[in-house]
Amino acid sequence: MSGRQLHLNLFVYPGGHHEAAWRYHGSDPDRLLDIRFYQDLARRAEAATFDGVFFADGPSLADNVRYASRFRLEPFTWLSAVAAVTERIGLIATASTTYTEPYNLARLFASLDHLSGGRAGWNIVTTGAPQAAQNFGLEAHPAHAERYDRAREFVDVVTKLWDSWEDEALVADQKTGLFADTDRIHTVDHEGRHLKVCGPLNTPRTPQGRPVYVQAGSSEDGRAFAARYGEAVFTAHQTLASGQEFYADLKSRALAHGRDPAQLLVLPGISPFIASTEAEARALHAEFDELTQPAYSLQLLHRLLGVRFTEEQLDGPVPRALIETGGERGNGSRFQLVLDIIEREQPTVRQLLHRLAGARGHRVVTGTPEQVADQIQEWFEHGAADGFNIMPPWLPGGFDTFADEVVPILRARGLFRTAYTGTTLRDHYGLPRPASSYTHTKEHA
Amino acid sequence: MSGRQLHLNLFVYPGGHHEAAWRYHGSDPDRLLDIRFYQDLARRAEAATFDGVFFADGPSLADNVRYASRFRLEPFTWLSAVAAVTERIGLIATASTTYTEPYNLARLFASLDHLSGGRAGWNIVTTGAPQAAQNFGLEAHPAHAERYDRAREFVDVVTKLWDSWEDEALVADQKTGLFADTDRIHTVDHEGRHLKVCGPLNTPRTPQGRPVYVQAGSSEDGRAFAARYGEAVFTAHQTLASGQEFYADLKSRALAHGRDPAQLLVLPGISPFIASTEAEARALHAEFDELTQPAYSLQLLHRLLGVRFTEEQLDGPVPRALIETGGERGNGSRFQLVLDIIEREQPTVRQLLHRLAGARGHRVVTGTPEQVADQIQEWFEHGAADGFNIMPPWLPGGFDTFADEVVPILRARGLFRTAYTGTTLRDHYGLPRPASSYTHTKEHA
Structure with a gap:
């Protein structure tokens, strides 16, 4: 097998990605x-x-x-327990730069990387939900630009913490009694606008050096951040053209930072409804839509658009004027994506709710295994994706179908590995292991 | 088997409890x-x-x-991976009330309790090491009383967060579409001197309701805290009399709070050197002492006493006057414990270092399996302990000897279980599962 290869993640939400997944007869909410x-x-x-x-x-x-x-599954505990029963698969934890302390977060990722043998990835988010603020004693959720300002400083600090032990610092020589070469363990002495952290970290450097930096915002701030720090970008696009624009933009921004664009993977989300025939796949999708509850969907729409619609408005057109008076949105790029759907498809409110029920703005594909594979291949080969975050509508069944029926097609087409060639997430993604930034700051005899 | 039963924890430090454990030929520092x-x-x-x-x-x-x-192993990740390969054993994580956010910490414990089926315990500490402050942007490590003041508020807040979902809140009725009964999910609306947290927690109530509250300070503040919140207390005592004083004091303080003293377990630390004969056990202990390094031990003594001795002072007496001029100590009760050793045993500085090398002030017992079992039984039956934290000098060998040779004796004497009778840490400790404090605050139709 040669040539450029797809990268695929399984995106995990309790129950699955469709908002009504837990109600589907193939789901078991007790688990x-x-x-x-x-x-x-x-x-x-x-x-x-x-x-x-x-x-x-x-x-x-x-x-x-x-x-x-x-509800939420705390990712570090959950992924550590997953690490214990797997050998190779990467473990990507979402964690907020707004609502964590860098020293504590650096420790969690370092430990996850140690105990998994180098499989940790960090989905760096600034947290969109404003109600988080009141769980952390803040008067208000910091504004978008302010959150990104802290995020940049935060990533710089934790990077230094992960680098603070050089690879050679751990000596453990029983004879001489030298456990750690403290000349190779560095304070980070960071003092910035948001954070003050001395260090060093209290754990030796990890198998991957640092977790893989994954980023999931597609706003202007998000793109700038991804171009500078991201090694994989998780993004939502409804059309090939939108995906291509984003892909080209991200790669050229990375280049402008002096980075190798191949080391910034673009991974759109995709939520597949798969059946033997296209008609059956559509029927499956419709079955999920029937299980949706307007009260839920309207809350979701409020979060995406900043506007509250009522159940009375469900079967009328989406009132464009109303949207334009909406307040601040948690996610600027997702707001634009929904506006684009409204312009393109002119849906009723109910149709729009169903359109978003599957994956909250991520692309939903409905079809046979071949059709789903075709869609994946098209984006992959036409400059819109280096791979995908697969977001099954429900779990585990929705994933099983993909694994059993779509993966073999992708493999037969030479687009996806048949076996792992490495052991770390960096290996799988084709990313180098970074050297500690402190390694060359001192001469060693 | 009937009658009062011992409770035993295995205390885990990388390599073991003796400061030179990693240098011992039975250790493998690569692991x-x-x-x-x-x-x-x-x-x-x-x-x-x-x-x-x-x-x-x-x-x-x-x-x-x-x-x-x-170095440090981050406990939540590490214990989650341990949970994945065990079924019954409790998982006690040390976590600081000074250097964590209550919402994040509540989530970590809730998840550990969920994924382990109810085996989480929280060793509540305020953090003794003053250098922690500079990893969290503080000008100075808060003073002892201030740390305890925050600790009390912190425990009150996380308790409310763990209670914020009543047991019945998770409904998951596929037919009606009611996933969670939000009338049974409560904001905690806490606003105090140190913390402001709205809640609710974003996870359903856990198998144990709350993790078991373990506490490890034995200062006046520590005792008061343990009497109010602790369900198990980890403590250091060198003599039976000191253990008895502490035990009686803690139990009567619990009673004064209207608590059942049986629901506050006192578990001193004990570090056993075990061999077939007493002479061999002493030789084993001596072998460890020979591997100690004065530079390390003097740093430890500085931490415990606030005083720096030099290598030149090693073979002279401990200069009492010097100690009395020491600065603030991280751990008031441990300071007193070391002073007591000095008064009782009149050691040289080197002898004192060896005395502390095994377990930093915890009791070291050296002898045959019977002698170790006798010591355990004596404290257990004479009002000094409900069980012990076993702190093997080195791992895994130091624990294997205890498990293989001391545990069978304790079982034969009817002092220790031969099989688990429950599944949660609360079951093992004989502690009830607390009801949510919100359960009776509302009438439900």
Whole structure:
């Protein structure tokens, strides 16, 4: 097998990505808090030679948990337990730069990378949900630009912490009694606008040096951030053209930073409804839509657009004027994406809700295994993707179908690995292991 | 088997408790960052029907890592990976109320309790090492009383967060579409001197309701805190009389709070050197002492006493006057313990260093399996202990000897379980599962 290869992550939400997943007869809501459910999923994804499993997260409770399985699984604990029963698959944890302390977060990732043998990835987010602020004693959720300002400083600090032990610092020579060469362990002495951290980290350098830096914002700030720090970017696009624009933009921004664009993977989300015929796939999709609850969907739309619609408005057109008076949105790029759908498709409010129910703005594809593989190949070969975050509508069944029926097609077409060639997430993604930035700051005899 | 039963935890430090453990020929320093090493240990402790494994922690790097394996394993990740390969043993994580955010910490414990089926314990510490402050942007480490003031508020807040979902809040009725009964999910609306947290937690209530509250300070503030919140207390005593005084004091303080004293377990630390004869055990102990390095030990003594001795002073008496001029100590009760040793034993500085090398002030017992069992039984039956934190001088060998040779004696004497009778750490400790404090605050139709 040669040539450029797809990168695939399994995106994990309790129950699955469709908002009504937990109500589907193929789901078992009693297992949503059972770690074995997620361990099994990761094992299946590993059997399908996926690059990684990807855990969403946020430090607050979604207001719509009344209608859907929108509680949160804390990613570090959950992924550590997944690491223990897998060997190769990457483990990507979402964590906020706004609502964590850099020293504590650096420790969690360093440990996850140690205990997994180098499989940790960090989905760097600034947290969109404003209600998080009140769980951390803040008067208000910091504004978008302010969050990104802290995020940049935060990533610089934790990078220094992960680098603070050079690779050679751990000596452990029983004879001489030298456990660690403290000349190779460095304070980071950071003092910036948002953070003050002395260091060093209290753990030796990890198998990957640092977790893989994954980024998931597609706003202007998000793109600038990804171009500078991101090694994989998770993004939402509804059309090939939008995906291509984003892909070209990100790669050229990376180049402008003096980076190798191949070391910034663009991975759009895709939520597939798969069946033997296109008609059956559409029927499956429709079955999910029928299980949706307007009260939930309207809350989601409020979060995406900043506007509250009522159940009375469901079967009328989306009132464009109303949207334009909306307040600040948690996610600028997702707002634009929804506006684009409205312009392109002129849906009723209910149709728009169904359109978003599958993956909150990520692309939903409905079809046969070949059709889904075709879609993936088209984006991959036409400059819109280096791979995908697969977001099954429900779990585990929605993933099993993809693994059993789409993966073999992608492999037969030479687009996806049949076996792992490395052991770390950096290996899977084709990313180098970074050297510690302190390694050459001192001469050693 | 009937009658009062011992409770035993395995206390885990990388390499073991003796400061020179990693240099001992029975240690393998290459495995100290290998999760399988700790998973194996926990499996052995589970085979020995121990109540729990106990992970020390602190959010900074010890200055003496040059001479000993004093890096840190982040407890939540590490214990989650241990949970994945065990079924019954309790998982006790040390975590600081001074250097964490209550919402984040509440999530980590809730997830650990969920994924382990109810085996989480929280060793509540305020963090003794002053250098932690500079990793968290503080000008100075808060003073002892201030740390305890925050600790009390912190525990009140996280308790409310763990209670914020009533047990019945998770409904997950596929037919009606009600996932969570939001009338049974409560904001905690805390606003105090140190913390402001709205809540609710973003995870359903856990198998144990809350982790077991373990506490490890024995100062006046520590005792008051333990009497109010502690369900198990980890403490250091060199003599039976000191252990008895502490035990009686803690139990009467618990009673004064209207608590059942049986629900506050007192578990002193004990570090055993075990061999077939007393002479061999002493020789083993001496072998460890010979591997100690004065540069390390003097740093430890500085931490415990606030005084720096020099290598020139090693073979002279401990200059009492010098100690009395020491600055603020991280640990008031440990300071007193060392002073007591000096008064009782009149050691040279080197003898004092060896005295502390095994377990930093915890009791070291040296003898045959019967002698060690006798010591345990004596304290257990004479009002000094409900059980012990076993702190093997080195790992895994130092624990294997205890499990293989001391545990059978304790079992034969009817003092220790031969099989688990429950599944959670609360079950093992004989503690009830607390009801959510919100359960009766509302009438439900």
